[in-house]
Amino acid sequence: MAILVIAEHDNKQLKPGVTNTITAAVAMGGDITVLIAGHQCADAAKAAAAVAGVAKVLLCDADHYAGAGAENLAALVLGIADKYSHIVAPATSFGKNFMPRVAAALDVQQISEISAVEAPDTFVRPIYAGNVLATVQSKDKIKVVTVRATGFDPAGEGAAAPVENLAPVADAGLSTFKGRELSKSDRPELTAARIIVSGGRGMGSAENFKILEALADKLGAAVGASRAAVDSGFVPNDYQVGQTGKIVAPDLYIAVGISGAIQHLAGMKDSKVIVAINKDPEAPIFSVADYWLVEDLFKAVPELTAAL
Amino acid sequence: MKVLVTVKRVIDPYVKVRVKSDGSGVETANIKMTMNPFCEIAVEQAIRMKEAGVVSEIVVVSIGVQQCQETLRTAMAMGADRGILVETAGEVQPLAVAKVLKAIVDKESPKLVIMGKQAIDDDCNQSGQMLAALLGWPQSAFTSAIAVNGDAADVTREIDGGLEKLSIKLPAVVTADLRLNEPRYVTLPNIMKAKKKPLEVIKPEALGVDIAPRLVTLKVQEPPKRGSGVKVADVKELMAKLKTEAKVI
Numbered sequence: 001m002a003i004l005v006i007a008e009h010d011n012k013q014l015k016p017g018v019t020n021t022i023t024a025a026v027a028m029g030g031d032i033t034v035l036i037a038g039h040q041c042a043d044a045a046k047a048a049a050a051v052a053g054v055a056k057v058l059l060c061d062a063d064h065y066a067g068a069g070a071e072n073l074a075a076l077v078l079g080i081a082d083k084y085s086h087i088v089a090p091a092t093s094f095g096k097n098f099m100p101r102v103a104a105a106l107d108v109q110q111i112s113e114i115s116a117v118e119a120p121d122t123f124v125r126p127i128y129a130g131n132v133l134a135t136v137q138s139k140d141k142i143k144v145v146t147v148r149a150t151g152f153d154p155a156g157e158g159a160a161a162p163v164e165n166l167a168p169v170a171d172a173g174l175s176t177f178k179g180r181e182l183s184k185s186d187r188p189e190l191t192a193a194r195i196i197v198s199g200g201r202g203m204g205s206a207e208n209f210k211i212l213e214a215l216a217d218k219l220g221a222a223v224g225a226s227r228a229a230v231d232s233g234f235v236p237n238d239y240q241v242g243q244t245g246k247i248v249a250p251d252l253y254i255a256v257g258i259s260g261a262i263q264h265l266a267g268m269k270d271s272k273v274i275v276a277i278n279k280d281p282e283a284p285i286f287s288v289a290d291y292w293l294v295e296d297l298f299k300a301v302p303e304l305t306a307a308l
Numbered sequence: 309m310k311v312l313v314t315v316k317r318v319i320d321p322y323v324k325v326r327v328k329s330d331g332s333g334v335e336t337a338n339i340k341m342t343m344n345p346f347c348e349i350a351v352e353q354a355i356r357m358k359e360a361g362v363v364s365e366i367v368v369v370s371i372g373v374q375q376c377q378e379t380l381r382t383a384m385a386m387g388a389d390r391g392i393l394v395e396t397a398g399e400v401q402p403l404a405v406a407k408v409l410k411a412i413v414d415k416e417s418p419k420l421v422i423m424g425k426q427a428i429d430d431d432c433n434q435s436g437q438m439l440a441a442l443l444g445w446p447q448s449a450f451t452s453a454i455a456v457n458g459d460a461a462d463v464t465r466e467i468d469g470g471l472e473k474l475s476i477k478l479p480a481v482v483t484a485d486l487r488l489n490e491p492r493y494v495t496l497p498n499i500m501k502a503k504k505k506p507l508e509v510i511k512p513e514a515l516g517v518d519i520a521p522r523l524v525t526l527k528v529q530e531p532p533k534r535g536s537g538v539k540v541a542d543v544k545e546l547m548a549k550l551k552t553e554a555k556v557i
Contacts, residue, residue, distance in 0.1 A: 070440075093450060093466070093467040096433050096437075096449065099437075100402070100434035100438045102441075103438065104403060104442050108403070109523050112431065112432045113431065113433075126431065126531070127430050127528070128431070129321075129431065131324075131325050132334055132530065132531070133530070134525055134527075134528045135526040136524065136525050136526065137526055138522065139523075174476065174477050174480075175447075177474060178462075179473050180472045180473070181473075182469045183469060219557065237466060238466075252557065262324075263321075269531075272556070273554045274537075286539075288534050290535075290537045291538055291539075291550070291554070292540065293543070295542070295543075303543040307544070308547075308557070
């Protein structure tokens with residue numbers, strides 16, 4: 001068996017979640033080849049070659065892979081797909097975008113967002129916003145799988161694997177990349193952070209999020225939010241933790257002024273330690289919290305920041 | 309231009325889902341069903357584009373049991389012009405959905421297909437991208453803005469860490485993310501009007517599509533419960549617990 005992992009990267013480094021995806025691939029069993037497609041991305045290929053469990057890295061460098069557009073990326077993967085028993089990518093906005101194109105073109109039913117590998121053809125995946133776990137078996141010849149990073153530990157470093165060049169496939173010309181607007185922050189990314197401080201509707205305003213930011217900066221934490229806080233316009237959409245936002249599992253998750261809607265819990269309930277601060281003693285968030293404090297957040301949060 | 313929109317009938321997102329006692333699936337008997345929220349956004353988008361004069365006709369398609377006609381009627385009450393139900397009895401997985409939709413697209417020749425980014429029941433997030441692949445069309449998945457510009461569309465997509473802008477050639481498949489729009493409520497007069505709109509029912513065999521599932525569900529279960537937590541009296545106690553018991557700070 002041979003496994004192809006398509007890695008997400010920023011041309012220099014692997015994105016968070018890629019090494020977890022490699023851990024999932026190791027569990028499927030087989031030689032692992034990592035594909036790095038992009039423009040001027042040799043450093044990312046070097047980073048992939050240093051991950052434990054990787055046997056080979058394929059580097060494909062061309063202008064039209066710069067934006068990781070689904071049409072061109074899928075065509076590139078399809079050109080080499082028949083060499084592999086499994087085609088695997090992280091279930092991030094990167095992997096979710098192009099992998100179904102690969103699966104459909106191969107006439108394969110993709111297995112989305114697996115959280116565990118039971119056997120080379122059998123996987124566990126959350127459905128209904130994580131309220132139910134389904135164990136599914138694929139009858140297809142090639143398994144096309146996306147991996148929920150929080151279900152797997154990141155792979156460590158290993159001996160450097162060889163890097164081979166892969167010829168690009170011609171630009172399909174269907175889609176033109178116009179640019180990205182990424183939110184700039186000195187804090188860690190939500191999906192990579194060891195600690196996350198999240199605010200909900202109870203924060204009351206965008207201005208009030210500053211007290212959370214102060215706490216986060218003391219802890220070296222990322223700042224997240226519930227959908228209610230995003231929809232109220234307190235913070236941008238990419239802060240959102242939940243089924244419709246980011247799925248996170250940090251060592252410590254501090255939920256502040258978050259009631260705990262099902263869709264939010266689905267995004268954070270795999271965190272190792274959960275702390276909830278809410279003045280409503282009936283808040284559903286307390287059902288998943290390891291430690292909960294019934295108190296006004298405007299009193300508790302500054303106190304906590306000062307105590308650190 | 310003609311737009312095709314798809315709608316899926318799912319368990320209402322505000323209903324607590326229960327696993328059947330034999331672990332074969334989730335309880336659906338006597339449970340409130342509704343239109344998948346992301347499909348609702350897709351329908352709303354098509355209507356707004358029609359109101360703006362960009363779209364001339366909205367055809368709404370659903371795949372599933374006979375009751376999906378209600379979901380189609382809701383879409384028509386919102387403003388879609390006519391409905392097509394591809395009636396099936398069992399589970400239809402995303403690859404089969406994409407194949408059925410391709411057959412419909414081949415018949416209807418829309419210039420744009422708008423779908424929800426994912427269904428909130430199986431959470432697959434595949435059908436739109438798969439349809440685009442089968443048609444050889446460009447795609448815009450997780451779309452938060454779309455502006456048609458002649459034979460192309462300028463789209464904004466939600467990606468991890470921010471937004472991405474693309475220009476895609478038409479025809480194309482677009483899947484709707486949460487912030488594309490806020491769907492309207494249906495009004496009683498429009499519900500009455502929707503009853504008179506045409507609704508065609510066809511079988512997948514008539515389209516020559518094999519919809520047999522490829523994935524076998526071996527079991528479904530509830531996720532492990534978290535251990536019961538501890539209520540702390542104040543910030544001081546919380547700090548002490550985090551330092552000495554949980555050892556996370």
